[in-house]
Amino acid sequence: MDGDEGKTSLNFNELFDISPALVIEQMDKAGDDIPLQDPPFSISVNEVGLTREDIPIQIKCPFRPNNLQYLSCTVRLHVNLPATKRGVHISRLNHAIAEHSQKTFGHLQDYVESLARTVSRITYQNSSQVFVSGKLAYFEDITGWKPEKNKISLEQIGLHCEGQLNVENQTFLQNAGITFSHITACPCVQQTMKHVLLSKDIAFTHIAQEMPFLTHSQRCKTTVTIKNISGVIPLLEMLQIIDKVVFRVRNTLPRENELLLVFKSHKKPQFIEDVVREIPVALYPSMAHYLNSSIETYSVSMESIHDFDIYAKSEYSMSELKRVLEKQA
Template identity: 25%
Template sequence: MEVPVVKLPDIQANKPQIPINLSRVGVTNVKKLVEVKRKDKRPIVLISTFDIFVDLPSHLKGANLSRNFEAVDEVLEKAINMPVYEIEQLCSDVAQSLLKRHEYASRAEVILKSEYVVKRESPSTKMECQEVVEIFAEAMAMRDDVENMAVKKLIGAEVIGMTACPCAQEIMRDNARKELEALGIDNVTVAEFLHRVPMATHNQRGRGIISIEVEGNDFVSLEKIIEIIENSMSSSVVELLKRSDEAMVVQRAHQNPKFVEDCVRTMAKNIVLGFTHLSDMAVVTIKQINEESIHRHNAFAERVATLGELRTEIAQE
């Protein structure tokens, strides 16, 4: 005896009581393992968090959220047999799969966040250690017509470093000059001493953030983004330090004092120098957040521009 097929009601397809469009409907905090392959190196396994959205037209009560999970699983299963080298491309694949499954949607958005471990060594003793960097990728797929989709991809990172305040350091330098002169030290010796020995100042733990949005198949090196952020502050920081390492980090930072604005401008210049292959239309977002040590507030600076705009401004130096 055949068991009759019971068709369950599709409540999501009903018309809502308040028929208005919704910009984003989806699921957040979906955790998945993602294996990123690297040429001539071992693959990296990331414990990643996905946020997944589609837009919802006014005539539908709800989106079929189970299709979002199906889209992620489908793409990740394919990744087992097809190498994935770029997490932003993975997001792009998921976003396009979402649009295919949600025929009513005109836009799909996928956001990936993860922790990325990089190997570093202490500056003096050269001890190897691991540093954790926050990385993220996004993709937005938009339906041009029934057949074609336009996709924008974004990749970025957030890196911790340290900065030394130039303003307070100049005050301390002036105080040291007066004290040395009061001790009868000649001006030439005073100038030489102040040149060799960086003065005290207050420090900040800095967080540098860069994201680059591209269209098409332009490749953006995540390692280069991380390197640019690390080199934009007064000094990088290292988890494992001996006393000689601490001395070198502190001295390096105080020899290279920077305001929060300096960090953003340094990142902008190095992005222009480091990504010459990218289109002028690539959109760059640069942020620096410094957690002050002698204030309760944080210092913040940001620049959002196309790469073409940055190239024009840097060329005028």
């Protein structure tokens, strides 16, 4: 807000009949700035920080780089508190968050690095860590079976980034990734149906062989994180690769597109375990230059015929993925 917008009506001078500058100066001179006092026990604290919800962050849209876009994000940050300090100035951390919401960043990762370095600078020059997650909304053009049936779909993917600044060795590493929804079709029911027909000596016609068998499908939510990186992840390239492995859902789906999505997913049935194996293997060639990194995949399947969810998680180093591909060659 500019000008007097949002300012409190409370005036320190009028209420207490003394300048706030004089009060703060006297506090500092007397050693009564609480965070700067000696702690009761001279031991460090691993993490001191805060979590804020619905923080606006402006970045360049990954899908349309000429456009700017606000993300509503959760921001979690903390610093290492040295043994010589009693606490941190929380107002300084909130000021840093507010300042960063007035800036524009190329990527969410740029925001995280900038905030982590600022937090470190204003809190005793100590190591800091920042985690940010939010949803990116974007539009997709849906081609209809005739021009007047063309539509637009409003889609969302989750973005997240965690950055850690180590002041001792002056390194900054990040974990960054995406979250998306997709569907899977269960291969078990299909195989059972196949053997039901085989046991009845039912001949498979050419059409039957081309058509997937009956099965149930479920919506899944999957998060892919590239860990310990020092650069910006290629978001669009990642999505293009992921779309060759799984079948992401869409919010606007005309009838012919619905059939296409369901048919493709049933033609390639998957366990959730398949998902967390196939995605990192597919991503490896474009991520191999991050030599000391790993790819973590976490997927939750919201089962359609069961009253529970199934989850699977994998994490493979680049060297592990390289060995897998070499064996397949």
